[in-house]
Amino acid sequence: MSVVPAEVLPGSAVAQRDRVTVAEGGVRAVAELGARARLWPALAAVYRAQLSRARVARIPLLFVATFQSVGIMVLMRGVVDGGGEARAVVAGSSVLVVAFVALNLLAQYFGQLRASGGLDHYATLPVPPAAVVLGAAAAYASFTVPGTLVTAVVGCVLFQLPLTHLWILAAVIPLAGAALAGLGAALGLLAPRPELATLLGQLGMSAALLLGVLPPDRLPTVVQYARDLLPSTYGVEAFGLTFGADPDWGVVLLDLAVCAGVGVASLAVATWAYRRAAVR
Amino acid sequence: MCAVRDLTKTYPAVRGRRGTPATPEVRATDGVDVDIRRGEIFGLLGPNGAGKTTLVRQLTGLMRPDRGSVEILGHDIVRHPERAARILAYLGQESSALDELTVSLAAETTGRLRGLDVRSARSERDAVLDELGLTALASRPLKKLSGGQRRLACFASALVGARPFLVLDEPTTGMDPVARRAVWGAVDRRRAEHGTTVLLVTHNVIEAETVLDRVAVLDRGRVIACDTPSGLKEQVAGEVRVELVWRERAPLDVPEVAALRDRAVESGRRWALRLAPEEARAAVAAVTGGAAFAALDDFTLATPSLEDVYLALGGSAGNVRGLVKT
Numbered sequence: 001m002s003v004v005p006a007e008v009l010p011g012s013a014v015a016q017r018d019r020v021t022v023a024e025g026g027v028r029a030v031a032e033l034g035a036r037a038r039l040w041p042a043l044a045a046v047y048r049a050q051l052s053r054a055r056v057a058r059i060p061l062l063f064v065a066t067f068q069s070v071g072i073m074v075l076m077r078g079v080v081d082g083g084g085e086a087r088a089v090v091a092g093s094s095v096l097v098v099a100f101v102a103l104n105l106l107a108q109y110f111g112q113l114r115a116s117g118g119l120d121h122y123a124t125l126p127v128p129p130a131a132v133v134l135g136a137a138a139a140y141a142s143f144t145v146p147g148t149l150v151t152a153v154v155g156c157v158l159f160q161l162p163l164t165h166l167w168i169l170a171a172v173i174p175l176a177g178a179a180l181a182g183l184g185a186a187l188g189l190l191a192p193r194p195e196l197a198t199l200l201g202q203l204g205m206s207a208a209l210l211l212g213v214l215p216p217d218r219l220p221t222v223v224q225y226a227r228d229l230l231p232s233t234y235g236v237e238a239f240g241l242t243f244g245a246d247p248d249w250g251v252v253l254l255d256l257a258v259c260a261g262v263g264v265a266s267l268a269v270a271t272w273a274y275r276r277a278a279v280r
Numbered sequence: 281m282c283a284v285r286d287l288t289k290t291y292p293a294v295r296g297r298r299g300t301p302a303t304p305e306v307r308a309t310d311g312v313d314v315d316i317r318r319g320e321i322f323g324l325l326g327p328n329g330a331g332k333t334t335l336v337r338q339l340t341g342l343m344r345p346d347r348g349s350v351e352i353l354g355h356d357i358v359r360h361p362e363r364a365a366r367i368l369a370y371l372g373q374e375s376s377a378l379d380e381l382t383v384s385l386a387a388e389t390t391g392r393l394r395g396l397d398v399r400s401a402r403s404e405r406d407a408v409l410d411e412l413g414l415t416a417l418a419s420r421p422l423k424k425l426s427g428g429q430r431r432l433a434c435f436a437s438a439l440v441g442a443r444p445f446l447v448l449d450e451p452t453t454g455m456d457p458v459a460r461r462a463v464w465g466a467v468d469r470r471r472a473e474h475g476t477t478v479l480l481v482t483h484n485v486i487e488a489e490t491v492l493d494r495v496a497v498l499d500r501g502r503v504i505a506c507d508t509p510s511g512l513k514e515q516v517a518g519e520v521r522v523e524l525v526w527r528e529r530a531p532l533d534v535p536e537v538a539a540l541r542d543r544a545v546e547s548g549r550r551w552a553l554r555l556a557p558e559e560a561r562a563a564v565a566a567v568t569g570g571a572a573f574a575a576l577d578d579f580t581l582a583t584p585s586l587e588d589v590y591l592a593l594g595g596s597a598g599n600v601r602g603l604v605k606t
């Protein structure tokens with residue numbers, strides 16, 4: 001082991017890093033800070049890493065989510081009689097896949113990460129909190145794409161709905177995904193214990209199932225209010241409307257805008273929750 | 281370059297709920313003063329629960345101290361905890377954030393989150409994996425590696441995106457000698473080339489003796505000694521370490537052996553004693569001659585190690601057998 005006395009270290013590396021400032025007490029060296037990761041590159045790096053771990057660990061769960069939604073649609077076929085109710089069921093079941101992954105699984109992930117001390121890793125890297133939260137949320141949301149598409153197509157075939165406007169999913173998935181993933185991340189980061197995070201995530205998903213899939217006209221008024229509070233509802237509404245013969249695009253846009261607004265708000269809350277959880 | 285003053289942190293008491301007993305409050309660091317010089321490999325040594333992790337978590341801005349100050353390279357870390365991430369790299373005791381990534385992606389992502397662009401993150405990743413002999417494992421997820429390999433992969437991540445200060449919490453736990461050597465080689469190289477300073481938490485006294493420039497011994501949240509390993513050893517210089525191994529059990533009917541018992545740290549058939557040289561001579565004469573010899577399996581005499589220093593300092597009320605986990 002070579003012992004290098006502090007005084008004879010290679011001057012260049014040391015000297016370049018330091019500038020000397022004069023404080024009241026005398027002269028002291030203040031090192032310049034190392035680089036900070038910028039938002040977008042950091043977000044991209046987190047996204048890529050999260051997507052890769054989701055791919056390894058979560059594919060079976062994606063199958064579960066898709067089968068669940070398809071199963072619900074098959075069940076509901078006997079109950080609803082086409083028309084508006086069928087649209088609501090297909091839209092609700094498709095968005096349910098997003099809720100399963102983005103809300104439920106992300107709440108679990110952040111709950112466990114926090115409990116096991118895994119947040120320390122990110123907290124000791126110079127990365128903006130928003131990059132960690134948004135990167136994870138985006139990865140989980142994009143991970144739902146295949147399941148949501150499959151569910152939507154199967155639903156359209158089952159209930160003889162037109163496939164014409166399925167492109168709207170390109171807006172519905174990211175917006176509902178942002179809203180639900182933000183909610184899931186916030187729940188996971190705020191829950192005092194990981195079991196509680198898991199529980200909250202699953203409750204949130206059950207809510208999305210009950211309030212999103214069941215046709216709203218049949219629900220009691222109180223439950224309809226609860227439905228209006230759930231961020232995924234607006235995604236479901238917007239998607240459902242596009243199955244009509246002549247969709248009212250103004251209303252669709254409005255619904256999507258609400259979804260986007262809720263998404264921004266819930267991701268902001270999640271980022272705040274991350275900051276709170278990271279430094280204790 | 282790193283000055284710690286009067287650092288104090290108390291974990292609050294937790295009231296018991298049904299089925300879970302209450303835990304009293306724990307003062308995990310208690311008025312700790314430490315000065316780490318630039319280019320130094322500084323060790324924190326101490327038994328489980330001494331407060332080592334709590335101390336380094338306060339240095340890295342992960343935990344706000346109740347009282348006291350931390351200044352690293354001129355920056356006040358208590359007031360600006362977010363600056364710590366731009367000065368130091370931290371290897372924590374847990375790896376759960378990286379567990380499901382491959383070795384290569386874990387290192388690359390960590391580098392990018394330290395502000396490297398894609399190209400430099402990749403080239404630094406390749407260089408570090410190569411340096412640590414991890415290239416063959418690069419595409420394996422950390423979860424599927426052995427404990428020592430996983431630790432080495434986490435260490436690799438800590439090195440991508442160089443920082444002037446490395447804070448390593450038990451980096452070599454579970455590693456074989458080859459991996460350990462790779463770690464110390466990498467640390468040494470960074471110190472020689474860039475003047476990197478290292479704060480190291482360890483249990484391994486033998487490693488501590490060979491690697492560290494200075495050591496602080498922590499016990500129940502307090503620094504009970506701080507010196508170079510050889511300086512610490514001088515504190516017990518006049519003493520000899522005697523280890524006796526009995527065939528089955530100690531022949532306590534021999535009076536000399538019975539007299540030694542009070543001063544021995546017993547573990548099974550093994551007795552460890554710290555004695556003045558003439559006492560040691562007498563003890564060895566007693567057990568190698570006469571009735572006791574039949575019961576003796578083996579004995580060793582050695583000059584004191586850092587472990588003896590720790591025992592001499594009376595770590596944790598003297599009932600700790602040593603720092604090496606057995």
Ligand SMILES: Nc1ncnc2c1ncn2[C@@H]1O[C@H](COP(=O)(O)OP(=O)(O)OP(=O)(O)O)[C@@H](O)[C@H]1O
Nearest residue numbers: 291292306308326327328329330331332333334335
């Ligand atoms: N989150 C916590 N809440 C309450 N008490 C804690 C917490 N973390 C640690 N402690 C207590 O604080 C003390 C110091 O713990 P710390 O983890 O700093 O020890 P350590 O020296 O790192 O031990 P080890 O060698 O086992 O890693 C211990 O008594 C421990 O039980």
Ligand SMILES: [Mg+2]
Nearest residue numbers: 332333334373
């Ligand atoms: Mg520890």
